Amino acid sequence: AQSVTQLDSQVPVFEEAPVELRCNYSSSVSVYLFWYVQYPNQGLQLLLKYLSGSTLVKGINGFEAEFNKSQTSFHLRKPSVHISDTAEYFCAVSDPFGSGGSNYKLTFGKGTLLTVNP
Amino acid sequence: KAGVTQTPRYLIKTRGQQVTLSCSPISGHRSVSWYQQTPGQGLQFLFEYFSETQRNKGNFPGRFSGRQFSNSRSEMNVSTLELGDSALYLCASRADRGQGEAFFGQGTRLTVV
Numbered sequence: 001a002q003s004v005t006q007l008d009s010q011v012p013v014f015e016e017a018p019v020e021l022r023c024n025y026s027s028s029v030s031v032y033l034f035w036y037v038q039y040p041n042q043g044l045q046l047l048l049k050y051l052s053g054s055t056l057v058k059g060i061n062g063f064e065a066e067f068n069k070s071q072t073s074f075h076l077r078k079p080s081v082h083i084s085d086t087a088e089y090f091c092a093v094s095d096p097f098g099s100g101g102s103n104y105k106l107t108f109g110k111g112t113l114l115t116v117n118p
Numbered sequence: 119k120a121g122v123t124q125t126p127r128y129l130i131k132t133r134g135q136q137v138t139l140s141c142s143p144i145s146g147h148r149s150v151s152w153y154q155q156t157p158g159q160g161l162q163f164l165f166e167y168f169s170e171t172q173r174n175k176g177n178f179p180g181r182f183s184g185r186q187f188s189n190s191r192s193e194m195n196v197s198t199l200e201l202g203d204s205a206l207y208l209c210a211s212r213a214d215r216g217q218g219e220a221f222f223g224q225g226t227r228l229t230v231v
Contacts (some may be wrong), residue, residue, distance in 0.1 A: 043222035
């Protein structure tokens with residue numbers, strides 16, 4: 001079974017500082033990888049996704065992530081954060097070759113709360 | 119294009135009661151998935167429906183059930199509510215293609231007292 005580990009439950013940073021949110025997954029097969037953001041009392045919004053191709057993926061709001069197959073990691077980065085980036089961030093994985101609809105199932109990490117302080 | 123709509127946004131129920139939550143997917147999306155989000159367990163997959171058929175099910179007791187209608191709208195039902203069922207229930211819809219992004223609704227916050 002797939003699993004996702006987000007190494008930091010909370011990450012406090014100052015405004016305009018760079019940030020990296022770490023994500024590792026366990027899977028012996030090909031995977032699709034995603035980062036979602038959740039603002040308070042809201043659903044999840046997709047930041048970016050890796051399906052195939054270039055290992056550096058750019059997403060919305062200035063975020064990017066790098067897929068590293070050898071280290072089974074998919075860390076999220078932003079060079080300069082804003083107060084408005086304060087939210088919870090979730091890394092997720094799915095099996096692109098799963099049958100019976102299992103390829104539509106997302107397995108999530110526990111989330112990382114990013115707090116941007118002035 | 120309207121997003122995924124979940125109703126109601128908030129619910130308070132008493133232990134032992136049952137509850138039905140509704141999800142209207144994005145127009146044209148036939149896949150609807152449900153997730154439970156709690157502080158302790160995080161986001162957990164409940165089940166996924168496609169063209170009125172349940173294709174995949176997570177590890178939840180039989181008290182949790184769902185269905186999908188011909189217009190792709192989906193409902194999930196929880197019977198004999200327990201305090202531990204208090205959670206944010208999220209619905210996601212996807213297009214048919216396997217690479218399609220999952221779009222989430224704002225969720226239904228269920229509180230069991």
